Amino acid sequence: MQNDQGYRVFFIVPPEVHLLDVSGPIHVFYEATEYGADIESVFISINNDHSIKSSAGIGLNNLKPYSNHQLNQNDFIFIPGLDARLIFDEEFQKSMNPFFEWLQIQRNNGAKICSVCTGAYLLAFAGVMDDMECTTHWKYTDDFRKRFPKSKLHKDRLFVKDGSIYSSAGISSGIDLALYIIEELYGPFFATKIAKEIVVFLRRTEDDPQLSVFLQYRNHIENRIHKVQDHLAQHLSDKQKIDDLAVLVHMSPRNLTRLFKKTTGITIGEYHDKLRIERAMQLLANGQKVDAVSNLCGLSSNQLRSLLKKHSDILPSTLS
Known part of the structure; x- marks a missing residue:
């Protein structure tokens, strides 16, 4: 042009x-x-x-x-x-x-x-x-x-x-x-x-949604759930156990699981997967290899491929 x-x-x-x-x-x-x-x-x-x-x-x-x-x-x-x-x-x-x-x-x-x-x-x-x-x-x-x-x-x-x-x-x-x-x-x-x-390292494309999942499911005032969401987003490369998350907010695993679903409308596991998917899409779109992306998302290569395949309906055409 x-x-x-x-x-x-x-x-x-x-x-x-x-x-x-x-x-x-x-x-x-x-x-x-x-x-x-x-x-x-x-x-x-x-x-x-x-x-x-x-x-x-x-x-x-x-x-x-x-x-x-x-x-x-x-x-x-x-x-x-x-x-x-x-x-x-x-x-x-x-x-x-x-x-x-x-x-x-x-x-x-x-x-x-x-x-x-x-x-x-x-x-x-x-x-x-x-x-x-x-x-x-x-x-x-x-x-x-x-x-x-x-x-x-x-x-x-x-x-x-x-x-x-x-x-x-x-x-x-x-x-x-x-x-x-x-x-x-x-x-x-x-x-x-x-x-x-201009320090916009993760450029977004016309296929991307208006609101990042890192900003979604946050329209609440439950500080304990915010703390769990922050921890998950900031430690995507780490393995996460519900027991450790519960200790973080001084709750039992059962109560945390119930409160998270009641507050956000989705489970902790679903939320964690959404974070991983969006992060993986960003990294792959910027030329990162699958092995490196999977490590950064706390998954094996096969786990990442399975997760992306499971949610292929929301992937950009370049990644699906």
């Missing part, structure tokens, strides 16, 4: 923008230019104001009017998330109609359009998401489906590409999407260098 003309990335900055949604991808492309990529970043206002206030209260200035720019097939548009209060405000939606028309024109001109988090709503209001596969933040997927039935929403995807339309789940996934685009433009070796520069 590389060409002699270089690329432009237009970062739309709406009012009440979520800072990390926009600053994360910006930094990825900045580092890419530091490594020699021919990419120009342009910062434009969604309503032609030269300055806006972010959702965190920090102001962003020196923005250029969107209406001054006509894009082509070498251009990307990044639309970050913004405060939900604005998104669902009908007056705000109406005020955005000129921008939505401009967005459709740029799409017809061949520009690639990317959303981060709730930025997908702005694409959908503009009609860009009609009949397109997409995603958004997990908290808003049910609402998104109801509002935009023509879209083909994926509920648990990190990011989705459908033709010239890219969408990501939110916050850090905007970084993953930016790295994915860098890989498309300049190849995997170059993208890996950028990921290393």
Whole structure:
């Protein structure tokens, strides 16, 4: 996809923008230019104001009017998330109609359009998401489906590409999407260098779920179970016995087993397997050999293969 003309990335900055949604991808492309990529970043206002206030209260200035720019097939548009209060405000939606028309024109001109988090709503209001596969933040997927039935929403995807339309789940996934685009433009070796520069060593792909299992099953206030979950996650390479876990939290093995299932909805063994599967998938995707991965997951090679085969339905196509 590389060409002699270089690329432009237009970062739309709406009012009440979520800072990390926009600053994360910006930094990825900045580092890419530091490594020699021919990419120009342009910062434009969604309503032609030269300055806006972010959702965190920090102001962003020196923005250029969107209406001054006509894009082509070498251009990307990044639309970050913004405060939900604005998104669902009908007056705000109406005020955005000129921008939505401009967005459709740029799409017809061949520009690639990317959303981060709730930025997908702005694409959908503009009609860009009609009949397109997409995603958004997990908290808003049910609402998104109801509002935009023509879209083909994926509920648990990190990011989705459908033709010239890219969408990501939110916050850090905007970084993953930016790295994915860098890989498309300049190849995997170059993208890996950028990921290393910004200390994103375990790059995630579009096959990965929005929420890591290391973050799931933690929506409770039972400190003893949190302590067991922390221990399992931090000692994946060690053999774990229920008796030792019980001693860790001053409970009997039987009571711990019951409380864990009651609190999380799954057994300790199931949770432990989920941790191992996700860790193994990350390591294998990054080129680690099966023997090394199995050791890091506290399993033999045969045990790891059996575990992955048992759960092949959730593996990315590259690993299944």
